[in-house]
Amino acid sequence: MSARLREDAAGTRVRPRRLDAAARRESILDAAVPLFANQGYERTRMSDVAARVGVTEPVIFQNFGTKAELFAAVLERVAQEAAGYLSALALEQESVHDWLRRVLAAEQLDRLHTAPMFGVLLADAHRLHDEAGIGEALHRCVTRVAEALAGMLQRGQREGSLRDDASPLTLAWLMVSLVQARQIRRTHTVEPAEALEHDVLAGILNALRPRAPESSPSSTGDP
Numbered sequence: 546m547s548a549r550l551r552e553d554a555a556g557t558r559v560r561p562r563r564l565d566a567a568a569r570r571e572s573i574l575d576a577a578v579p580l581f582a583n584q585g586y587e588r589t590r591m592s593d594v595a596a597r598v599g600v601t602e603p604v605i606f607q608n609f610g611t612k613a614e615l616f617a618a619v620l621e622r623v624a625q626e627a628a629g630y631l632s633a634l635a636l637e638q639e640s641v642h643d644w645l646r647r648v649l650a651a652e653q654l655d656r657l658h659t660a661p662m663f664g665v666l667l668a669d670a671h672r673l674h675d676e677a678g679i680g681e682a683l684h685r686c687v688t689r690v691a692e693a694l695a696g697m698l699q700r701g702q703r704e705g706s707l708r709d710d711a712s713p714l715t716l717a718w719l720m721v722s723l724v725q726a727r728q729i730r731r732t733h734t735v736e737p738a739e740a741l742e743h744d745v746l747a748g749i750l751n752a753l754r755p756r757a758p759e760s761s762p763s764s765t766g767d768p
Contacts, residue, residue, distance in 0.1 A: 566608075569604075569608060570608050570609075570618075572598055573594060573598055573604075573605060573608055573609070573615070574618060574619060574622050575598075576594050576597035576598045577589075577594045577615055577616075577618075577619050578619050578622055578623070578626075578666075579661050580593055580594060580597065581616060581619055581666055581669070582660050582661040582662070582663070582665050582666055583660045583661050585665075585669060586612075586616055586669050586673055589612075591605045591606065591612055591615070594615070611677075613673075613676045613677050613678050613679055614678055616670070616673070616676075616679060616682075617678040617679055617681070617682035618682075619666065620666065620667075620670055620679070620682040620683055620685075620686040621682060621685065621686065623663045623666050623667065623686055624685070624686040624687075624689040624690055625689075626663055627663045627686075627690050627693075628689065628690055628693035630663070631648065631690075631693065631694065631697070632693065632697065634647060634648060635697050635700075640701065640704060640706040641697060641698065641700055641701025641704065641706050641707055642701060642706035642707060642750065642753065642754065643706075644697070644701075645701075645707075645720075645750060645753060646746070646750055648720075649720070649723060649724075649746055649749065649750070650746060651727065651739070651742040651743075651746070654724055654727040654728070654731075655727075655731060657724070658728050658731065664724075664728070667683070667686070667687070668728060670682070670683040670686070671683065687721060690721070691714065691717040691718055691720075691721050692714070692717070694716075694717035694720055694721070695712075695713040695714040695716070695717040696713070698713040698716045698717055698720075699713035705755060706754075706755075707753055707754070707755065708752075708753060708754060708755050708756050709755065710756060716753070723749065
């Protein structure tokens with residue numbers, strides 16, 4: 546009798562329910578995301594993913610073709626998780642400007658780029674963008690995150706906590722660039738300057754506040 550048989554509550558031997566194609570792919574992604582985040586792309590093997598799912602390695606290849614294709618699918622999942630994570634943080638703050646203060650803080654950005662958070666996967670993807678399919682998947686992932694950010698930033702403009710002379714999507718891409726810039730500094734700076742990081746953040750937050758209305762020309766008749 547097959548080793549894959551199991552006993553139900555009554556002691557009857559039954560076969561486990563076979564997952565459909567969509568559920569199988571999701572189960573593989575559930576296993577792959579933390580493996581890639583914790584071990585990195587190069588150190589993660591398809592056999593590692595198979596072992597975590599409880600299937601044979603050929604099953605992984607049947608569903609995703611190559612390791613690069615699996616990683617590209619992981620990035621699609623990461624886009625959803627990143628958007629959800631940032632939205633949840635926004636709900637905890639009184640204003641969108643307060644949310645920006647929290648999200649853009651150096652310690653928060655460092656946390657997002659520490660395993661198992663999704664920033665680790667995005668950093669890996671940037672390094673691997675020439676691999677087949679990964680560059681395109683990274684672009685879709687970052688674009689989706691930027692669009693999610695734009696929705697939250699638009700809310701900030703409506704509530705009056707953010708300047709409204711730039712489109713929400715323009716502000717969103719500014720945020721994306723700030724996140725990437727912090728990661729570059731974190732990677733290459735030998736002696737971090739916390740006070741400098743604090744002052745840079747304060748300047749950015751001040752620049753994002755609503756601009757004061759320009760004073761009207763003097764009515765005294767002076768040129």
